[in-house]
Amino acid sequence: MFLRCYADNYRCLSNFTLPLKPLSVLLGANGSGKSTVLALFAKIRDFILGRGSSLELFPPETRTRWDKRIEQTFELGLRLDQGEYTYRLRIRHEAPERALNKVIEERLTLDGKPLFAADDKKTTLYNDSHEGKAELLTDWHISGISRVHERPDNVKLTAFRRGIEGTLVLALNPALVSAVSAERQSVTMPRPDCSDFAGWLRHISAAEALARQAAEQSLAKGALPGFRAFQAPDSGDAKILQCIFQSGTSKPLIFRLDELSFGQIALVILETALAVATERHGVLLLDEPGNFLGLGEVQPLLTRLQDAALEGRFQVIMTAHHPLAVDFLAASYGSWLEREPSGPTRVQPIRVAESVGEDKAGVRVSDLIARGWLSGLGVQHRGTSSDVDAEDSTHLSNVEPRQ
Amino acid sequence: MSRVCKIILVCEGWRDSAFARGFLVEAGVGGRNIEPRTNPGGSGHDWVKTQFIAEVANLDRFSEGRGVLGLLDEDGQGVSTRQQEIADRLKANGLGSLAAIDGRCLLLPTRNLETWLYWLTGQKNGLLVAVDETTDYKLVGPPTAASPIGNEHCRPAGEWLHTLDHTHLPEGCPPMLRIALGQLREFLKAVRR
Numbered sequence: 041m042f043l044r045c046y047a048d049n050y051r052c053l054s055n056f057t058l059p060l061k062p063l064s065v066l067l068g069a070n071g072s073g074k075s076t077v078l079a080l081f082a083k084i085r086d087f088i089l090g091r092g093s094s095l096e097l098f099p100p101e102t103r104t105r106w107d108k109r110i111e112q113t114f115e116l117g118l119r120l121d122q123g124e125y126t127y128r129l130r131i132r133h134e135a136p137e138r139a140l141n142k143v144i145e146e147r148l149t150l151d152g153k154p155l156f157a158a159d160d161k162k163t164t165l166y167n168d169s170h171e172g173k174a175e176l177l178t179d180w181h182i183s184g185i186s187r188v189h190e191r192p193d194n195v196k197l198t199a200f201r202r203g204i205e206g207t208l209v210l211a212l213n214p215a216l217v218s219a220v221s222a223e224r225q226s227v228t229m230p231r232p233d234c235s236d237f238a239g240w241l242r243h244i245s246a247a248e249a250l251a252r253q254a255a256e257q258s259l260a261k262g263a264l265p266g267f268r269a270f271q272a273p274d275s276g277d278a279k280i281l282q283c284i285f286q287s288g289t290s291k292p293l294i295f296r297l298d299e300l301s302f303g304q305i306a307l308v309i310l311e312t313a314l315a316v317a318t319e320r321h322g323v324l325l326l327d328e329p330g331n332f333l334g335l336g337e338v339q340p341l342l343t344r345l346q347d348a349a350l351e352g353r354f355q356v357i358m359t360a361h362h363p364l365a366v367d368f369l370a371a372s373y374g375s376w377l378e379r380e381p382s383g384p385t386r387v388q389p390i391r392v393a394e395s396v397g398e399d400k401a402g403v404r405v406s407d408l409i410a411r412g413w414l415s416g417l418g419v420q421h422r423g424t425s426s427d428v429d430a431e432d433s434t435h436l437s438n439v440e441p442r443q
Numbered sequence: 444m445s446r447v448c449k450i451i452l453v454c455e456g457w458r459d460s461a462f463a464r465g466f467l468v469e470a471g472v473g474g475r476n477i478e479p480r481t482n483p484g485g486s487g488h489d490w491v492k493t494q495f496i497a498e499v500a501n502l503d504r505f506s507e508g509r510g511v512l513g514l515l516d517e518d519g520q521g522v523s524t525r526q527q528e529i530a531d532r533l534k535a536n537g538l539g540s541l542a543a544i545d546g547r548c549l550l551l552p553t554r555n556l557e558t559w560l561y562w563l564t565g566q567k568n569g570l571l572v573a574v575d576e577t578t579d580y581k582l583v584g585p586p587t588a589a590s591p592i593g594n595e596h597c598r599p600a601g602e603w604l605h606t607l608d609h610t611h612l613p614e615g616c617p618p619m620l621r622i623a624l625g626q627l628r629e630f631l632k633a634v635r636r
Contacts, residue, residue, distance in 0.1 A: 346457060350461070352594070405483065
């Protein structure tokens with residue numbers, strides 16, 4: 041479970057700290073930085089796993105526009121069975137005009153003890169007893185952690201990497217989802233928009249068959265009435281992902297994935313993601329999961345996400361504009377993000393007074409947000425977002441849930 | 444076809460909701476047919492009372508709904524006091540009295556939900572544990588562990604409750620849990636109609 045995320049000099053995130061819980065819901069106006077936070081998780085994950093270099097993932101335009109500093113800093117706190125990991129990454133943009141940068145610090149500790157430390161000159165790999173046993177070749181653009189081979193004496197480091205592998209970041213765009221996957225394409229991690237879902241499902245079918253089975257069962261049981269299973273027949277050099285539905289006759293109805301409605305495609309992807317996150321005991325980051333779904337499907341999804349997070353099956357970090365999501369989750373699990381047009385993102389937890397009662401003039405959280413009243417209820421602009429504390433939280437005293 | 448929500452569950456928080464849904468789903472009610480409504484601010488007796496009355500009124504207005512199930516901790520206020528509070532509000536809103544067989548059911552965990560979780564978790568693990576309805580078991584670990592009762596105990600406790608026979612409950616069952624199980628059996632008949 042991620043405990044916190046820190047970013048400095050990255051887009052609208054300047055000296056920004058986000059504390060995280062098993063279920064965290066990010067709220068705020070358009071442009072407040074919610075999606076930026078989720079996308080950052082995907083970038084750091086991809087960097088640690090060697091799926092991209094610092095040049096590809098952190099080009100100069102990812103620096104904060106009004107900030108003249110040339111260094112970006114990122115930090116993640118992650119708790120696994122082994123203890124509490126802290127991952128730190130610093131990137132220096134020495135020649136932004138030529139899109140050149142280099143990693144000047146990559147460091148991993150477990151409960152404060154070193155597992156990996158690299159600067160631009162020296163890379164040291166520590167064993168599970170935290171002794172610096174090996175010097176590795178330094179690479180200015182590729183994560184050193186991604187290049188460590190799994191061995192009996194670095195179980196702690198490889199456990200961290202597996203924890204990071206369990207991080208799914210989804211910002212669905214069903215319009216981009218294709219039913220076609222190339223024959224040899226192995227998609228171990230989907231793109232956030234899930235345009236490569238067909239390839240990802242092929243990978244899951246081979247590597248995490250139980251998750252695919254769970255997704256199929258869940259879709260059949262509720263979200264997609266009549267759904268029976270996936271199939272992916274060959275079509276030349278590619279495979280076509282199809283969904284098999286029961287029909288009134290003995291012959292089933294078969295649709296390509298991209299023939300389904302946007303809402304149905306979203307349901308297919310979300311069910312698969314939930315099944316995979318459960319199987320991996322991982323982290324699911326969802327950007328507006330209520331998008332595209334019919335109203336009747338939103339509440340069951342939110343309930344399942346809440347159950348999964350609070351029962352410890354996987355962590356959920358999500359953004360929300362949907363009124364149902366806001367009213368159901370925001371008061372207990374919400375963080376409010378806001379920023380001035382040319383200022384950094386600030387974050388504060390949302391709290392609701394326990395004295396909410398029938399004798400108060402109740403206003404729903406979603407109504408407060410829609411009316412622009414939320415920021416007037418105690419939000420303080422502080423020097424740094426890391427100064428968040430309970431006294432300065434966005435305080436809602438007269439709130440009632442959606443009827 | 445889109446889902447039809449048949450049961451509205453009104454509770455103070457997620458734990459009550461998980462417990463009740465554990466029971467209902469174990470009894471064969473589809474999870475998608477239950478809509479949990481929990482107080483956005485955590486605990487809040489007034490909120491539960493208000494919402495419960497509102498949803499009972501909705502049940503009379505909309506035929507698609509089959510049942511409203513509420514959970515309200517007694518919390519040392521007295522069961523009869525709690526029952527009278529609800530009865531007064533029903534009357535003030537022109538609503539008839541509660542009857543689980545009509546799909547209008549209010550459970551009163553006494554002293555609170557953790558009393559039931561403590562006893563049921565012990566039962567589930569084959570332990571005969573004694574509980575009383577005045578101790579606050581939020582502060583006491585489950586019989587099998589040193590740590591306090593956690594979220595992970597809620598749903599399994601509800602599921603386990605469904606396996607018990609309310610006419611032959613094991614010795615030591617908290618009195619209000621015995622009553623609640625009887626109410627829940629009646630409630631199930633109502634929502635399955």
